[in-house]
Each structure stands twice: as C-alpha cells, then as structure tokens.
Amino acid sequence: MATSPTTMRAWRVRRPGPMRSHPLEWDGAAPIPQPGPGELLVAVLACGVCRTDLHVTEGDLAVHRPHVTPGHEVVGEVVGIGPGVDGDFATGDRVGIAWLRHTCGQCQYCLRGAENLCPNSRYTGWDADGGYADFATVPADFAHRLPAGYSDSELAPLLCAGIIGYRSLVRAELPPGGRLGLYGFGGSAHITAQVALAQGAEIHVMTRGADAQELALSLGAASAQGAADPPPVPLDAAIMFAPVGDLVLPALEALDRGGTLAIAGIHLSDIPALNYQRHLFQERQVRSVSSNTRADAREFLAFAGRHRIEVTTPEYPLDHADQALTDLVEGRIAGAAVLLP
Secondary structure, eight states, rough: OOOOOEEEEEEEESOOOOGGGGGGEEEEEEHHHHHHHHTEEEEEEEHHHHOHHHHHHHSSOSSTTTTTTOOOEEEEEEEOOOOTOOOOOOTTTTEESSSSSEEESSHHHHTTOOOGOTTEHHHHETTBBOSSSEEEEGGGGGGEEESSOOOOHHHGGTTTTTHHHHHHHHTTTTTTOEEEEEEOOOOOOOOHHHHHHTOOEEEEEOOOOHHHHHHHHTTTTEEEEEETTTOSOOOEEEEEOOOOOGHHHHHHHHHEEEEEEOOOOOOOOOOOOOOOOOIITTOOOOEEOOOOOOOHHHHHHHHHHHSOOOOOEEEEEGGHHHHHHHOOOOOOOSSOEEEEE
16 A cells, blocks of 8 residues: 655755855755645645745845745645635645735734735745645635636746736726836736736836847737836836836836836835936826735636636746746746746
8 A cells, every 4th residue: 555755845945145145955855744724735736936936035035934945826736634624625626825825814904805914914935835845735715716728837827926916907007098017027027918908908018138028029018128218108007027126217207197106026126216306296106016815816816717818937847946046036037937846
C-alpha cells in the first residue's frame, strides 16, 4: 500500500535583499503543511510570479513571517480538508488562492464592506506560506472558484494581477468610453487593458521595453510609448503599475481636467515634489489601491468567465523561481510569469 508523502519542495526567503544577493533558499524536503480548522490543503498546479513577491523577497515590505514561502496567485487541487469546513469544497476541486487570506469581519471597515482596509488582515506569501511550493493551505472562506475555459497557467495571474487591476480600474473612475493611461505594462496591466477595452475604453500605454510596447499594441492599445513620455491625447484616468514614484508627475500632467490617477502597487518609491498648478489643479486627483475585497475577486473572476482574457504567461519550473524574479527585476518578462511544479 502506497504511503502519502510527508515532504515537499518549497522556496523560502532566507534573508530579504536584492535578487543579486540570492535572498531565496530552496528546500527540497520541507514538511507538507496540514490544514487547520476551516482550511483546505491544496496541491499547487501553477503559481503566478507577482511583483509583490519581489517586494517581499527583496525587503521592500517588512518581514511578517520569517523564512516565508512567497506566492499568492495559486491554482491548485484540493487534496485535504480541515475540520469545520462546510460542504462548499470537496477533494479534487480546482480552487484559487489569492493575496487576501484573512479579515476579522468585525471592525468598522469589514462591516461597511471595505474588508481590504481591515487592520487585522493577513496575506498569502507574506503572513503565511504561499505557492512557491508543491502544497499550500488556504482558509476555505478565502478560496476562490475559478472560471472555466482557462489553463492553470492562464488562471494563476488572474488571482492577483487580474483582481488588483480590476480594483484599480474601479478606483480610477474611468468614464464610459474614456481614455485610460497605463504606466507600466506587466502582468497586471496587460490583463487590465483587456478589461477596459471590453468596457469600451481607449487605451494608451507608457512603459519601458519594446516587447511590452509591442504586446500593448497587439492587445488593442491605441498608442504605446516610453515610460515618462506624454500620451498623444489627454487622459480621463490613469493607473500606475510601475512602482516608480518619479512617474507620478508625468502621469498627473497627462490627465485631463477632473482626471484620476490610481496607484495599483503595494510599494512605490518616493514621489518628487508636486507643483500644484501643473499636477493637481483642475480637480485632478491621486488615489491609492489597498489590496482587494472578496467581492472584487468574485466580480472580476465572473467577468473573466464571460469575456475571454488572453494571458501571456512565460513559464518557469518551480525550481527556477529565483530566475523568474530576477527576470522580473531586469524587465525581461512580457506578460505574467508562472511557476509550474
């Protein structure tokens, strides 16, 4: 009789620092986690490589769990069910694990439907081990049903790049048929562009790298230029995906009267001094984006089920996660990279 394995492969953040300092450590015999009360054990089928993983690994975000396993765009199969999980999930179900992992459900923010602002929130791949491994756990209340018609690799980036891009688009308050600027064109932006195009927007992309500009145009962008270049038309709204504070100034200058700039990332380098007349006058505004609610996730994944989203997913084997993050730092990834166990 075959016995179940007790160990797995996993990456851990040994000591946060630049990728050139080799902050990740490979563990070929890590213990397989066990699902606690209310949790699912998931065998990882694919895990997206998100810029937030890079911020955790390089130390841009403070350490919440020492030696954490990164990864929060996880597609997997339920292989274990902890006590107290109701009948919503069964062994063999394909589920998604996203960034948001826990909220208290009792604070003023949770009670008003803004659980993304919960002071007691916890996150996959930061507060708890994530998907750069063969197995991961997730609270059943925060596991996601996934739309049909996509491969595991295509689904993985939808679970953060897609969800956060969707919330950023809502925060940007783009008017119907409006002109939207996207600053940076990686995993999240190339998904968000397709959502906005499906809603009738005109897209203008500002990003470094010929490959990213070419991808933007192939998906239907009206223009693609350098990261700090002015777009050919005034913008009704813009979303900042590049974590570069210097770009906030040209993005605000590119806005038309009453335009909104939404900043999508969890980390941004310092913003230079603003000039009120050039950057903010005429009711232009800047809005941050903090995580997402589960309602955002459900709305976006339902949208992805109705509208086919083409996801560009360079694939890496799990044991090449350090190379994938290095390529992300160096701007060598067009689209959203995915790790495959």
